Amino acid sequence: MLDIRWMRENRPALAEAMAKLHDAEAPWERALDLDEERRALIKQGESLREERNAGSKRIGNLFREKKADEANALKQRMGEIGSEIAQIDDQLRQVESSFHDAMMRIPNPPEEDVPVAPDEEGNVVVSQWGDLPGFDFEPQAHWDLGPQLDIIDFERGVATAGSRFYFLKGAGARLQRVLSNWFLDVHIQEHGFTELYPPMMVRGHAMEGTGNLPKFGENLYRDAEEDYWLIPTAEVSVTNLHRDEILEPGALPLYYVASTPCFRREKVSAGKDARGIKRVHQFQKVEMVKFVEPATGREELETLTRAAEVLLERLELPYRRVAIATGDLSFVAAIKYDLEVWAAGCQEWLEVSSCSLFRDFQARRANIRYRPREGARPEYVYTLNGSGLALPRVIIALLENNQRADGTIRLPEALASYLGGDLEIG
């Protein structure tokens, strides 16, 4: 959510930002109109209330002075004011709810240096690491390698839970668990993150805090009976950790990391990415979340992104960093880098991390503030998050890039201590 005052005072900048985002539906003009109405109604209501408060006080005094007649006359007048107030409150309620709804549907303006383009065609590769692996045979895709090695079972996954579900089995399941642990340990031990085990089902308001609701409910699973929503990423629960809090001076920055399953409806066209585990309804992901002071936002984004990149480097996986263009930016992000890893079998760059700076956009929605100094007014924090990393896709890259002609796999040395030296699959 944006600051309505900023919107009032910076109309041209706002218009320009919205144009850059190519989001024609963003109801920012409507929000500004409703804000006018809203403030007019507040003013009217308050002056009536002022009159009523004074009147009520007088009535009390009159009764105490045994002047019942005068009191009753006043009572009648106050009754009229009361119904006027009720009428204005009704109007205000409606306007306020439309206003809030409009505000919740206005996306975050992009940072100055985000590439401007209408869609993902405008994304820019800003750096690339590692050489693409070469093969003297035709490398297989993971949807062939996995079943051959008996470490991914698609058929039984589908039979059990439907399309886009799978079992990881044996060395496959173990690899995922080990990767998750290793990622967590690196973030905790080397980058100062605190591990969390967060709720994986949350209330609707938590989803609003991170910007998943109201606009993107169709991507989420929910228990309609009890108003529980399954998290599409740990970002949701972890960002809400400090909802409605005022953090004391010195508390920032706060770094958290959590490994959780993520649940997504993925209502993309039925055929797209249907094979394998590139796009599934349930996957494991290690997520980093930062709460920081506004001035440090951009450098925190850089160190966050690096914390994810380092993992890929140690896994010897070639990757590139992509700066997301304005038209492809998510609703809540002011700037975003995707990390894409090369998968030699499907011959594709796969997104395994997405690192974003939200500025105070989420903090406003979730009401997360901090006190810059003792006694100072609370201000909204900046939030950031990034995957570090998304798991099944990392497994895809490890299998496909490290395969040998006979279909066996040699895993990178970085995992040796976590696998008890057992780096061979198959």
Add this chain to the structure above:
RNA sequence: GGAGGGAUGGCCGAGAGGACGAAGGCGGUUGUCUUGAAAACAACUGUGGCAGUGAUGUCACCGGGGGUUCGAAUCCCUCUCCCUCCGCCA
């Protein structure tokens, strides 16, 4: 799942239709006293909206939402959360 009891400022805790933004205590800040500290004493000590350059004014807020009333922390409805006992369970 059943039966009860709760939710008041940073914390503890009173208040049971009007004098209540809310007693009292703790904590915090400042001052007096002191060589310094402690103690004692005194004053101050919540958040947000709206209007105003500003001093300031005004409105709202006693878990959330609705209602009754001229007037609600206080009465009614509803939701959420917490506690106790029973049942069930990892």
